[in-house]
Amino acid sequence: MEKDEIRKAVERYCRRNGIEEFRPRAALIDMDGTLIDSMRNHTASWKRLADKLGIQADRDEFYLYEGMTGRATIRLLFRRAKGYEPDDSQCDELYALKASYFNEMPRVPVIPGAKRLLASFMEKGITRVLVTGSRQLSNLDRLDSDFPGAFPHELRITAKDVTRGKPHPEPYLKGMALAGARPCDCMVIENAPLGVESGHASGALTLAAATGPIPLEALAEAGADLVFPSMEALADALEFII
Numbered sequence: 001m002e003k004d005e006i007r008k009a010v011e012r013y014c015r016r017n018g019i020e021e022f023r024p025r026a027a028l029i030d031m032d033g034t035l036i037d038s039m040r041n042h043t044a045s046w047k048r049l050a051d052k053l054g055i056q057a058d059r060d061e062f063y064l065y066e067g068m069t070g071r072a073t074i075r076l077l078f079r080r081a082k083g084y085e086p087d088d089s090q091c092d093e094l095y096a097l098k099a100s101y102f103n104e105m106p107r108v109p110v111i112p113g114a115k116r117l118l119a120s121f122m123e124k125g126i127t128r129v130l131v132t133g134s135r136q137l138s139n140l141d142r143l144d145s146d147f148p149g150a151f152p153h154e155l156r157i158t159a160k161d162v163t164r165g166k167p168h169p170e171p172y173l174k175g176m177a178l179a180g181a182r183p184c185d186c187m188v189i190e191n192a193p194l195g196v197e198s199g200h201a202s203g204a205l206t207l208a209a210a211t212g213p214i215p216l217e218a219l220a221e222a223g224a225d226l227v228f229p230s231m232e233a234l235a236d237a238l239e240f241i242i
């Protein structure tokens with residue numbers, strides 16, 4: 001992406017927020033599809049769960065629910081197919097089954113460019129906060145080995161920390177509170193439309209990378225300040241932004 005395009009987007013963000021210049025103190029970072037290439041396995045395990053429950057679903061539709069909590073996704077499926085919503089404990093039981101399907105699948109690679117992105121934040125002294133709708137422990141546990149030192153354990157928002165998941169701004173607002181930063185001091189890094197919507201609504205500068213089948217336009221429409229065709233491209237642009 002052209003430097004000029006990046007500069008203009010940041011200027012637009014500053015005008016919208018009434019600030020002179022953007023000086024990020026914290027980066028709020030999504031996990032699935034942003035740091036690890038896990039979405040193919042997530043969509044496959046959701047589809048397997050739907051099949052087991054006799055619920056008609058299309059595997060690709062689960063890309064659109066990315067960012068929602070597991071409970072929210074399960075409620076959506078039941079509402080649509082059966083006309084009612086299971087309670088929290090039923091949802092958690094079904095989510096555990098979905099998580100077990102995920103765990104049976106091969107370990108997924110890190111998204112290319114993500115390590116460089118994290119290294120830049122660490123080098124520039126920008127606080128990193130993980131903000132994920134996931135409770136998949138196998139993924140949360142591997143962050144320490146994939147990104148050593150990048151995500152302090154006390155700076156993580158997961159599905160269990162929020163009452164309203166993405167696209168509601170609550171997850172990112174809670175991430176800002178953990179970092180002790182104002183919205184206009186923060187940048188959100190996302191890959192999915194619902195996550196971008198959440199980041200945009202939280203008031204942070206929202207950067208999106210298309211790392212799967214979701215088109216760039218969908219990320220722009222969801223409210224991203226800048227959309228990149230890959231995490232590599234986003235990492236390249238970071239220099240001009242911070």
Ligand code: MG
Binds near residue numbers: 030032034190195
């Ligand atoms: Mg994601």
